[in-house]
Amino acid sequence: MNYLIDIVLIALSAAVINNFVLYYFVGICPFIGVSRRVDMAVGMGCAVTFVISIAAFLSWTITTMVLIPGAPISSFIAGFFVSKEAAATVDLTVLSYIVYIFSISSSVQFVEMYVRKFFPALYKSFGVFLPLITTNCAILFACLTIMSNVAGVENPADAWDLGRSLTLALFGGIGFTLAIVIMSGIREDLDLCDVPEPFKGAAITLVVGGILALAFMGFTGVDSGLRKAMTPAEEVAMEMSVEPIQTAMIEPNLQQQIRGIND
Amino acid sequence: MSKISEIEGAGHEGPTLNVAPSPHVSDITFTTKRMMTDVLIALVPLVAMSVFVFRGYAVKQLVVCVVACLASEALFVSMRGRKITLTDCSAAVTGIILALSLPGTAPWYVGALASFVAMGIGKIIFGGLGMNIFNPAMVGRAFVMIAFASLMGAGAYENPAGVVDAISQATPLNAFKGSGVATSVFDLFFGFTNGSIGETSALAALIGGIFLCVRRTASWEIPVGVLSCVAVLAGLADLSAGAGGYVLLHHLFGGALLFGAFFIATDPVTSPLTPRGKFIFGAGVGALVMIIRLFSGYPEGVMFAILLMNAVTPLINRWTIPHPMGDA
Amino acid sequence: MGFFGSKEEFPGKGSFPHGIHPPDNKFYSAGAAVEVLPNPDKVVLPLLQHIGAPCEPVVKPKQVVACGEMVGKGQAFVSAALHSPVAGKVKKNTVVTLANGRHLPAIEIKTDGDQVDPKDLWKEMTATDWSFSTVSDYAPDEISKLIHAAGIVGLGGAAFPTHVKVMPSDKQLIDTLLVNGCECEPYLTCDYRLMKEAPYAIVAGALLAGRAVSAKEIFICVEDNKPEAIEALERATQDTVVKVAVVETKYPQGSEKQLVKAVLDLEVPLGGLPSAVGVAMSNVGTMAAVARGVMKKGPLTHRVVSVTGGGIANPKNLFVPIGITMGELIDYCGGLTQDAARIIAGGPMMGFAFSDLNTPVTKGTSGITILTHAEAARGEETSCVRCGRCVDACPMNLVPTRLAMAARYQNPELARQYNINACFECGSCTYVCPANIKLVQLIRTGKAQVAATMKK
Amino acid sequence: MIEITIGIAAVTMLGMAVIMSYILGWASKKFHVEVDERVEAVLEALPGANCGGCGYLGCSEYAVAVVADNAPVNQCPVGGEGCANEVADIMGVDVGDSVPNRPVVHCGAHFEARQGRTEYRGEMRCAAANLVAGVQGCTFGCLGFGDCVSACDYDAIHIEDGLAVVDYDKCIGCGACVKACPRVIISMTDFHEDKIPSVLCSNLDKGKDVNTVCTKGCIGCKACVKVSDVFAMDKDIAVANTDAYRVEQEESAVEGLEKCPKDCIGFIGKNAD
Amino acid sequence: MNAIQRTNLGQAWLVLLLALLFGMSLAGVQAALGPKIEENKLKETLEKVPVVILGQQAADELNAKGETLVITPNTVAVEKGPVTKYYTLYKADFKDGTLAGWVVKTKGQGYADKIELLVGMDADAAKVTGLFILDQKETPGLGNKIVEDAWRAQYSNKETTTPFKVVKLATGGVNEIDAISGATISSKAVTKFVNQAVSDLKPRVAQFKDSDGKGVQ
């Protein structure tokens, strides 16, 4: 139940409340560049959603399997050279950016070639957007968010699993689609408006984006409101209870002990 | 042909002829200006009620917003080097609606900045009257709502030191969301509660709104869509969560719902063109209002709901292109 | 709903969705009985007065022609022959600009020699002795051939060659013939006077046309603001299969798709003709011409024209030879008043304004409406506020403001999405527009843009 | 410890690079799709930033458009001029060396020359006014509402006293005005010389009919044709043979021009008065 | 040679070389800067511990004397039905070994996003000694006032026997916290986290009294 709530809230947050484009400003380039016509925007949105899901899968896999300290593959390799314990501490997260961008661009290229060969009709309608996506920040942003929720957490239980990661990516992509489709609808209407010359094109698009961001702020807090509404009353009471149900477990902290500040 | 040629002869006293495309006659009684005048007339009960309940606070907001709206419209239009068209009353309508949507306690610069933004970013930047995508008054209000969160937030409506009774209470929606207190439906209906100065009286909004719909200046589909959707969702919320003394009528009469449904959502420029589209638009506003009221951090969602639906209006238009007669 | 017509007579509701109710202003000329104009000094006959291919001149300059002699031959199938309304001498070929802006070659004939008195023609028309019983003597294709020979086209305004409409066809079976006497255009009264004064000719024509298309039912459709015409027709249709259908007074009731909807409750498919739903439709004036063309073998050389409006001294209904100039008609009606502002060929909703008084009357000219400044007054154009009044008015259920804006900002793709080609330019949207935008004119330019992109 | 981390990082990167390039290389062979080799070549020449700045969806669509639809070669904002030249080379487009192709307005009547002009109360655009009879008597001539002016991105055509006049100093010959004119009185003409003679009328009617609508219309009198071989008759209207015109014929053209009783022949182009 | 060139890998030799080089250099960078970054992360929290426990003034005095607190981090898992909640509990000792107090690091959903905060308690967990907001994205001008000293000071030196309660107008009741005007949700959220942390950990601190870091290594 809790897991389900988590998934729903991650989805809602990524798609609407903290919309990738309107809240985090990622994917602005296509948001301005490819929002002139609704059908183009829909194609772009679908392509991004598709690629972002693939990228999320890849980045989650690579992060948990290779990059984080104690990841199975890297510690297996390291295990040949040094002791098991030392191998478990090998931290490759510094490579994450370069690995992500590498895998994104390769997978985009692969998917493009594949679709082009086997689904020419599909390629015509949305494949042409694929190469544009390599440089779309939204994809990398989703990977980074997943990384920070996998590698950057203090408590292992908080780390995201594949399901949460994919939800974030999928609904982040849907949120992007939502924003760009709304924007393209508005821009098609703006073609019939007497916009002052200096504001034509990108400037008015940005202003409209601002008003959209303003409107989307109305959703702030919907996630906590929903969580409250969805959590059964007894669970709320339990979480708030003064007495824990079970005895606390004591675990040694892995972090190195630091004496004082100025050491 | 002699007589004709006399008539035709240039410079004589004959009739001056002109040519024009068909049709050559038009319904000259119904003009854009009359629509705006209708809205002004329909606003009279609301303005009267706001002045009655909020006294000086209301007068101040109205004066500030109307003056600022007219001045900014004049300024921006002349910046574009166009003819200044204050006489079409649209700026005045925006000013009054904006003023009515502000709390009485807000300082003067809130109304002034809101008017400036409403006219600049909400209207003229899109090309002026008839071109704007978003309702200018709501753009202005949303801007100051976020900009001066502490002056416009739910809590800011209360001013214990206020000289008017209403202003020392909590707004009905905030009282409910914050502490689960339900205001009496009677007060909500007549408007003796705190809130934005024009939104308190359900009665006044109904009178003005029905006038607009009867005059066909506003399309009835939109308010019907909003109210029916809110009624359904509020009814469901009541059933599922237990009303806590807060019932469907509170949702209908409380907050800016009626004011928004009849006066802001019906802004023809920013709502869809076809009757079907208008109903969808209204229903969307209603649904978003309820989502925001029930779940979000804001006690009221009319403004955000209308802005959001304004944004999808082009898409609604696109997807509700009517089938011409004879099109299967 | 109707004065006389009861609901059972026809399946439709007597009305159609949307539409407008402009003041009909028919009082100017409704009371004026049709007067016959004496033969003019000359007539100018443009070679294209109908929809379709222009006709070829069959006379040479200086040739002498008799009254009713063919001067232009319609070579193509969709075309109509042209006959001289007067006897006289053909002058040098010339060009004229019609009221609808067409710039065309024309045949000019100077009146000379033995003339047929047009009064006799009118008398023949208004006679009550049109024999309905002889209708069955004509074979359907014979009727069609005779109509072709008489050069008859639709006299309601569109001027579609009538023989094409009444051509018996195996492919498209026709059940119903609708005779259009709605005359929904404000001001115009020519059809009204014709129905009142020559109902028997109309009924005879309707029976002939009905026989040509083998229609099972024939309705003469009249709006309920013309009780006297209805009465006259009821009298004339006694003991015949022809029924009078009374429909609501509403603009554009006389448009074919709207009338089919109102009377038969059928929808003519988009881009199709009424024949697609088994309906043939023709104007009352055309029916009278058919009666004469078939039974008297008389070509279409004269027609009834209303000269009406506040800008003319004495509004009249006139029986005039085709080819006479508009100026002469105005002259005959006492000339323009001081406050005349606009001369329109046709009615004020769909007619064409023109300024050259030498423009000739054509087969499709149903009237000349002269508006005063007050009548033609139109506020200054303001921005569209998307109020949707035009959407409520459009009888075709379109979104006129979108079409117009798409045309203004040259976006033919958008115009096509919104079905611009379904618009038949009735002008309802422009009539109601509170912002006084010339929607119809813009839509017309939009259609041209769409056509241009289609070509590419 | 550091060595280990560096080593493993290097191994990981190398491994990834090997895997990726192997898969992609395999895929590019396996999924190969035949395309016009010029498209490939143009694509190579383009930057590949896929920014969409050209108005197309990414570089490959632009490349296809260049090859298939003759899209202009200079649309890439990222690649700039160098890229445009490369693409032009591939396409074999000839950029320089041609005779300037400029619009000529075939009407010379200002307001006062137009007979039968009426007050017009409609949409103030030529395309719209062209649908109304009697805006002016002549059904061929310039309407003067300036559709061409708004079509011009270079501020090179203006309405002067009811007549469209090209500013040949600013004009780049894009042809937008030609497309905009509903009466088709603007045509693109090769300017072999800076200024060329032109018949400033489009009215195809006979002289008598022309005279009723315009004081400056060509009446087909053949006066110019008789004195100068620059001009020829096309049924009822005179035309200037601009393709063959060279500066040596100027005197002859002037002679024809002076003979015109209606003053409807003139020189146009740069430096033409 | 040609055979090699034609293979995919041969074509991509530069990519491979660069990947190798860049991978190595990045690992080098990480090796050089990694410890410093880790230290920054820890310092961010630890720096605040004396302030939260002792108050700004006492912490400054301690600092001036050149003394520091000995801080031992522990992870505590509290199971509450289906959910397990993790806290980081810092034990702070004076140099002489006496227990100075406890700091709990906790976080939860605020109005806009997660709020991460430190709650200081005295040695017996009988009093809340202070509060520090580590990370928040609340509405500027409204909710983000939770970081202001004046508001946070309301929690200092309050008994933990009764939970804190948010009120609009303080009536002088026990452990009443003035809500930030217009940001009741943020105020309530923070108060809720403090109450939870206190109630969850108050009974547990005794178990950690002996842990001095070395003991649990």
Added chain:
Amino acid sequence: MADQPTATERFLQGILPENPVYRQLLGLCPTLAVTNGMQPAITMACSVAFVLICANVVISLLRNLLKPHLRIVIFTLTIATFVTIADRVLAAYLYQMSKTLGPYIPLIIVNCLIICRCEVCASKQSPFIAASDALGQSLGFGLALVSIAAVRELLGTGGLFGYQLLPAAWPDWVIMVLPPGAFITLGLLLGLVNWYSARKSGGSI
């Protein structure tokens, strides 16, 4: 090929005539995201400058080895490396700022500005020219960021770099430091720049 601009010309071009933000609309994500204050804006500008200059020089050195179909891969690899270095350095020495900038530092990798300069200039020019081009472009980018940040921070907080500049009575426009303020400010400034350059070249509104 036409005359290639010299190093100085390229440097000057980047600052105003070809300003990456206002004229080329490149790299808008960070432009919007980090301009709610002067400090993050300047930090971001410096990071971009560092990455751009390093990447340009490296690519320029490698320019003769580049294969057409692999060049983009090499660009991204190089850029990603330098971005990682910048990110780590910031985390080590400006920890608070690195936290504030969050994911926007790694997102420099996909900043079109850098790929664009690598493609247009660095892959064809000598290291010196490439470096001056990069410097000019980064200055232009920095200027744009600073101009937006100045407006937003001043209106949003009443001061710059955290120092109060406007009178204390100034009501802070909180919206300016929030996402909508970013969009609106950039949109209006862009309009202003367009208007100014149109006026300079004699156009009208």
